[in-house]
Structure formats: structure tokens, C-alpha cells
Amino acid sequence: MAVAGPEIARVLAPGGILAGLWNVMDDQVEWVAGLARVSGSPAIGPRDTPANWRTETADMHLPKTGAAARFGSPEQAEFPHGQHRTAGSLVATLATLAGMLVMPEEEREATLGRIRTYLADRPETAHGEFTLPMLTSVLRVRRL
Known part of the structure; x- marks a missing residue:
């Protein structure tokens, strides 16, 4: 956002909305959380599970200084699905x-x-096809 923020703020009209979408594995499901632990953070990165996404995404993409200060408070939502x-x-x-x-x-x-x-x-994943619990995580912010 440090690089893109000034340009986004320049071209987005006041009152306009900026939104980002991330598809992440649902680590609120025990076996998915275990998968993240077994994999380690370099393998499954900070935005690949919602626990990490929630804590890092808004601050990382919308810092409160510089051009990003031209945006209101971010709103976050999650929508479950599976693969x-x-x-x-x-x-x-x-x-x-x-x-x-x-x-x-x-x-x-x-x-x-x-x-x-x-x-x-894991009994959930050992035999053939299974559904991987996913969330589409959305970050939305309005240009001031």
C-alpha cells in the first residue's frame, strides 16, 4: 500500500470503495489448523489462513499514515465455502x-x-476426495 496507496487515493473519487478479496483455508476447523502447524509459516503464509489474515491484512494494506490516511476504517467479512x-x-x-x-x-x-x-x-483427508474448508475474506474501505 505504501506504493499503491497514493495512486489509489488519487484515482478513486471521494466516497468510492476499494475492496480486496482473499481465499484462505479455514483454520477454525481443527484439522486445517493442524495442517497449518505441520506446514510451518514459510509454507502456509500469513494470508493463507483467516487467523493470520484478520490480524495482518488491514494494517498491512491500509496503514494509518501517508496516502492511506485518506481512507476510512476498513471493514472485514468472511464467506465460507469449500473446495x-x-x-x-x-x-x-x-x-x-x-x-x-x-x-x-x-x-x-x-x-x-x-x-x-x-x-x-487424518480421517478427513486419508481416503479419496474431501472438502477443504475455505473462507473468502473481504476487506472494504471507503475513500474519504
Whole structure:
């Protein structure tokens, strides 16, 4: 927002609304929270689960100084949904997250191995297709 904020504030008319959407895994579900713990923060980043998204997103994207001070208080909401997955498809997706891509190869393979083992041991995910609990998290703010 430090770079984009002044430009957004310049082009967005007063009273206009800026909104952002993030799809995150619902870590309020116990097995998803366990997946995040097993994966570690470099693998599943700060905006990949709602507990982290709630605490970091508004301040990160809408700081209270500079150009961003031209925006009102942010509103946040979450909308639940699910994705049909298999353990293999979930591991393949997690392997593409930025935190995973920048890991050294040995660390990445160890992390993916922990994730595979975790998913194989969970009754929710061990047998075929399952629904991955997700939330679409929305941040909305009005231009002052």
C-alpha cells in the first residue's frame, strides 16, 4: 500500500470503495489448523489462513499514515465455502505457494513430506476426495 496507496487515493473519487478479496483455508476447523502447524509459516503464509489474515491484512494494506490516511476504517467479512480436493491435489497446490517456492529444495521436500504424512493420517483427508474448508475474506474501505 505504501506504493499503491497514493495512486489509489488519487484515482478513486471521494466516497468510492476499494475492496480486496482473499481465499484462505479455514483454520477454525481443527484439522486445517493442524495442517497449518505441520506446514510451518514459510509454507502456509500469513494470508493463507483467516487467523493470520484478520490480524495482518488491514494494517498491512491500509496503514494509518501517508496516502492511506485518506481512507476510512476498513471493514472485514468472511464467506465460507469449500473446495473438493484429494491429498495429492492439495499438496500440489501448497507446493506452489510463495513460501514453498523460495525454500531450499531439501527443506521444501521435507515440508511436503510432513504435509503428505499429516494428510494420510487424518480421517478427513486419508481416503479419496474431501472438502477443504475455505473462507473468502473481504476487506472494504471507503475513500474519504
